[in-house]
Amino acid sequence: MSGRVLVGVKRVIDYAVKIRVKPDNTGVVTDGVKHSMNPFCEIAVEEAVKLKEKKLIKEVVAVSCGPQQSQETIRTALAMGADRGIHVDVSGKDYENLGPLQVSKILAALAKQEDAQLILLGKQAIDDDCNQTGQMTAALLDWPQGTFASEVSLEGDKINLVREIDGGLEHIKINTPAVITADLRLNTPRYATLPNIMDSLMNNETELHKPNHRTSLCVGLIPLFETVAPEDMQGGTDRSGAMLRHTVLQSGKPKRIILSCLCI
Amino acid sequence: MFPASRYSCQARRCVRLLQKIKTEHATPQLYTTLHRRACSTVSTPRITTHYTIHPRDKDPRWEGVEMERFADEADVVIVGGGPAGLAAAIRLKQLANKHEKELRVCVVEKAPQIGAHTLSGACLEPSALTELIPDWKERGAPLNTPVTEDVFSILTEKYRIPVPMMPGLPMQNHGNYIVRMGNLVRWLGEQAEEVGVELYPGYAAAEVLFHEDGSVKGIATNDVGIAKDGSPKDIFERGMELHAKVTLFGEGCHGHLAKQLYKKFNLRENCEPQTYAIGLKELWMIDEKKWRPGRVEHSVGWPLDRNTYGGSFLYHLNEGEPLVALGFVVGLDYTNPYLSPFREFQRWKHHPFVAPTLEGGQRIAYGARALNEGGFQSIPKLTFPGGLLIGCSPGFMNVPKIKGTHTAMKSGMLAAEAIFPKLTAETLDSETAGLHVPEYAENLKNSWVWKELYAVRNIRPSFHNYFGLYGGMIYTGIFYWIFRGKEPWTLKHCGTDANQLKPAKECTPIEYPKPDGKISFDLLSSVALSGTNHEGDQPPHLTLKDDSIPVARNLGIYDGPEQRFCPAGVYEYVPLDTGDGMRLQINAQNCVHCKTCDIKDPSQNINWVVPEGGGGPAYNGM
Numbered sequence A: 001m002s003g004r005v006l007v008g009v010k011r012v013i014d015y016a017v018k019i020r021v022k023p024d025n026t027g028v029v030t031d032g033v034k035h036s037m038n039p040f041c042e043i044a045v046e047e048a049v050k051l052k053e054k055k056l057i058k059e060v061v062a063v064s065c066g067p068q069q070s071q072e073t074i075r076t077a078l079a080m081g082a083d084r085g086i087h088v089d090v091s092g093k094d095y096e097n098l099g100p101l102q103v104s105k106i107l108a109a110l111a112k113q114e115d116a117q118l119i120l121l122g123k124q125a126i127d128d129d130c131n132q133t134g135q136m137t138a139a140l141l142d143w144p145q146g147t148f149a150s151e152v153s154l155e156g157d158k159i160n161l162v163r164e165i166d167g168g169l170e171h172i173k174i175n176t177p178a179v180i181t182a183d184l185r186l187n188t189p190r191y192a193t194l195p196n197i198m199d200s201l202m203n204n205e206t207e208l209h210k211p212n213h214r215t216s217l218c219v220g221l222i223p224l225f226e227t228v229a230p231e232d233m234q235g236g237t238d239r240s241g242a243m244l245r246h247t248v249l250q251s252g253k254p255k256r257i258i259l260s261c262l263c264i
Numbered sequence B: 001m002f003p004a005s006r007y008s009c010q011a012r013r014c015v016r017l018l019q020k021i022k023t024e025h026a027t028p029q030l031y032t033t034l035h036r037r038a039c040s041t042v043s044t045p046r047i048t049t050h051y052t053i054h055p056r057d058k059d060p061r062w063e064g065v066e067m068e069r070f071a072d073e074a075d076v077v078i079v080g081g082g083p084a085g086l087a088a089a090i091r092l093k094q095l096a097n098k099h100e101k102e103l104r105v106c107v108v109e110k111a112p113q114i115g116a117h118t119l120s121g122a123c124l125e126p127s128a129l130t131e132l133i134p135d136w137k138e139r140g141a142p143l144n145t146p147v148t149e150d151v152f153s154i155l156t157e158k159y160r161i162p163v164p165m166m167p168g169l170p171m172q173n174h175g176n177y178i179v180r181m182g183n184l185v186r187w188l189g190e191q192a193e194e195v196g197v198e199l200y201p202g203y204a205a206a207e208v209l210f211h212e213d214g215s216v217k218g219i220a221t222n223d224v225g226i227a228k229d230g231s232p233k234d235i236f237e238r239g240m241e242l243h244a245k246v247t248l249f250g251e252g253c254h255g256h257l258a259k260q261l262y263k264k265f266n267l268r269e270n271c272e273p274q275t276y277a278i279g280l281k282e283l284w285m286i287d288e289k290k291w292r293p294g295r296v297e298h299s300v301g302w303p304l305d306r307n308t309y310g311g312s313f314l315y316h317l318n319e320g321e322p323l324v325a326l327g328f329v330v331g332l333d334y335t336n337p338y339l340s341p342f343r344e345f346q347r348w349k350h351h352p353f354v355a356p357t358l359e360g361g362q363r364i365a366y367g368a369r370a371l372n373e374g375g376f377q378s379i380p381k382l383t384f385p386g387g388l389l390i391g392c393s394p395g396f397m398n399v400p401k402i403k404g405t406h407t408a409m410k411s412g413m414l415a416a417e418a419i420f421p422k423l424t425a426e427t428l429d430s431e432t433a434g435l436h437v438p439e440y441a442e443n444l445k446n447s448w449v450w451k452e453l454y455a456v457r458n459i460r461p462s463f464h465n466y467f468g469l470y471g472g473m474i475y476t477g478i479f480y481w482i483f484r485g486k487e488p489w490t491l492k493h494c495g496t497d498a499n500q501l502k503p504a505k506e507c508t509p510i511e512y513p514k515p516d517g518k519i520s521f522d523l524l525s526s527v528a529l530s531g532t533n534h535e536g537d538q539p540p541h542l543t544l545k546d547d548s549i550p551v552a553r554n555l556g557i558y559d560g561p562e563q564r565f566c567p568a569g570v571y572e573y574v575p576l577d578t579g580d581g582m583r584l585q586i587n588a589q590n591c592v593h594c595k596t597c598d599i600k601d602p603s604q605n606i607n608w609v610v611p612e613g614g615g616g617p618a619y620n621g622m
Helices: A039-053 A070-080 A100-114 A133-141 A194-203 A240-251 B002-023 B028-040 B083-098 B127-132 B181-195 B256-265 B341-348 B405-424 B439-445 B448-455 B469-482 B523-529 B549-558 B596-600
Strands: A004-008 A011-013 A035-037 A059-066 A084-089 A118-122 A145-155 A158-165 A168-175 A178-182 A206-209 B071-079 B105-109 B149-155 B160-163 B198-201 B205-210 B216-221 B224-226 B232-237 B241-249 B276-285 B295-301 B310-316 B323-331 B362-372 B387-389 B542-544 B571-575 B582-586 B606-608
Touching: A004 A039, A004 A100, A011 A070, A035 A039, A035 A070, A039 A059, A039 A070, A039 A118, A039 A145, A039 A178, A059 A070, A059 A100, A070 A084, A070 A194, A070 A206, A084 A100, A100 A118, A100 A133, A118 A133, A133 A145, A133 A178, A145 A168, A158 A178, A194 B198, B071 B083, B071 B216, B071 B405, B083 B105, B083 B127, B083 B181, B083 B405, B105 B241, B127 B405, B181 B198, B205 B241, B205 B256, B241 B256, B241 B405, B256 B387, B256 B606, B276 B341, B276 B596, B295 B469, B310 B341, B323 B341, B362 B523, B362 B596, B387 B405, B405 B439, B405 B448, B439 B448, B549 B571, B549 B582, B596 B606
Parallel strands: A004 A059, A004 A118, A059 A084, A084 A206, A118 A178, A145 A178, B071 B105, B071 B241, B105 B198, B149 B295, B241 B387
Antiparallel strands: A011 A035, A145 A158, A158 A168, B149 B160, B205 B216, B216 B241, B224 B232, B276 B323, B276 B362, B295 B310, B310 B323, B542 B606, B571 B582
8 A cells, every 4th residue: 555645626716705707608707816725625635634644644645637826726735734746737728628527537547647545535616516526536446435524534444434414424434545525524724834835835846747638638528608697686575474374274273383484 | 680690690600610711721612602701791891812912921721832933034024015015026136136146035925815905096107117127018017008088076966077187287197007906916926926036925924023132033924723712723833933134014004013113113203193094996897888998087075075185086997898996085084983984985986977987887896995195294214223114104105196106116126226235245234133224215315206205295284274175276286286396394294093083972973875786885795895804713803902992982982983984894883792882893804904993093992913814805906
């Protein structure tokens, strides 16, 4: 076992910024807008670094697919404690068409190339909310997957995982190598402090990769017709009267109903 | 009977739990809630938890926490990545590269990316930029909109009096460019990186470091991982120390470190106190039919009365899409505590001369920042052992021209030119460990910056007369336009802005119209557009020296002016949980770093300190 963990980090528009649709409706305005690392990716990096500090794994490699600016995101991951960075250079039209399937193909290829023991990803990106990359990567590699992880512990060559699911918490045990996607309560990410950022700038531990036909980028898998802003919210109508009448008719005598909020 | 026993039950529970906290470290949320409940029975709930007011060396929660800092050496550290700081950095590296010397120049900037905290009108006079980077056009500087039309008006409630823009008047803009300053600063950042400057956005300089002989040693960046109640979190880490031979402070208008330096080195003993204004700005995407690229509109008058300094600007940008930058400036020496600069701005947009431009348009950005109005009379001593002040921090804005960027950049360049020979000299010629460079002040006095500021020095103070605005305009017409500012006297300002507020009972509340949601808007939706955000679990960075003064004095005498002058809704007076009385609530997360509260607080109780780096507005080309 190489003891190497691949962590995927994505550069997204910062969560606090107000999104604006481009006037020609082909997407959202990204030029000059504040970007930062996807919050779930931060949690994934923190988990990887924690595993390294516990000496359960040997090396953390941060991977990002995107244009030149993705290197800043990788540098933040390096400053948080990752050892190496890999920047897969995807720009222009290819970047606009980059979706979970393409990224998972890239990650699968990199995992084989780097002989990774574990792939840690955020559960979803806050710009597209796809929640697909982790699952697709595991399927492509035929590896077990532990998604929405809120607790991860390594036990020999198995992983104990607690998953946050609709019904509550699910405890599973999976083999390595595996893909894990991080959910919100997995940990609290540390800050990327200035001395570490200076180090990562100085040491330049990031390799540049260009995707080739083997890690094929299918152009325009999902055609994008239009991006529109959501309609302004209309006021609601109070249907409480109708509700009360309906109940009365049903049982024949008035019932005491606690009306909390019946505005639709 | 019932309420009394409810309180005493809570009080007893609090005391028991607080005793437990002394021995074990309770979770921060529990501590805060308990403390708050315990304090609601006390008259003043605790608001300020920042370590600058409550030092950590006496705080039991900080016992045993590692407080040592990692330190690094540079030749020059520049605080603030704005036009002045970047111009100084670029000039330093240009000189270093020309003379083939190695120079490590580091710029620390609190914004998450260079340009994200920059806000300005702006009509740029390209003089300083041309001196710094003569081929700025070929390098793609974002100066895309030369000024084609210049319109000046005096507004009344319904009408407009046009004022002819004669050549020679300070507001004349021939040869200037309308720019989106955030984009220009971003471009300057790229130029700086190209010449080898180290830029560190997202890291705020929180503390000035001193040598033993009292000279400035450098700065320390902010600590991270402190909880809202002031206790350390698991992820607490100390900031980093950056030591330098000389440190340049370019924090912009009313910088918080500069405030400390004025006191420490007594830099303001021979100058007048600085006076300020607040500028609020919006970017609008308007109907193409109304778009006139290159048009510059300024107005004075309505909605302000003749004794309140202020006015508006509206610039039509030419960057491919029908974008206008518009805004409103209100002098912070206003006297009526009921005045709300934000609501004056929103009201002004409805004027019959302005509203047609905006009809059918969409607002896409909002922001606010304080600006200097003191001019020549308020320039402090600029150098001290180990450091220099550049840019709007000491304040070189030409008030009638409403331009400060060209003078800020020039001051940065002059600082760099003064420092360079001293840094690269064979022997370090300095009495103190930190370099003292008084040559910078000398060079500034001999430059066009000084001449320009001297010529307009009397225009702003001339507004302090019975006729207010009109007296000022007449004075400008006679003494500036005709006599070019050569009159032998220098008028004084009226004192600090904070002292100008009259008690609320002497003033009448102003009836502002409700925002209509199409042209004028409410405060909270505007703040959302600024993209401002801060890590929630950190001590509020708007610290109060005394937590009891806001309700006792600000609310009691002045009816809480901070709830009106803050352009981000940070300050709110809310009723106490007990029902009787009010308390001040500080919504620190909304702060857009404009510094108006630090300037205008009549009790001078609010001290703005820098929050965790990376927080604050996310302006895009403002």
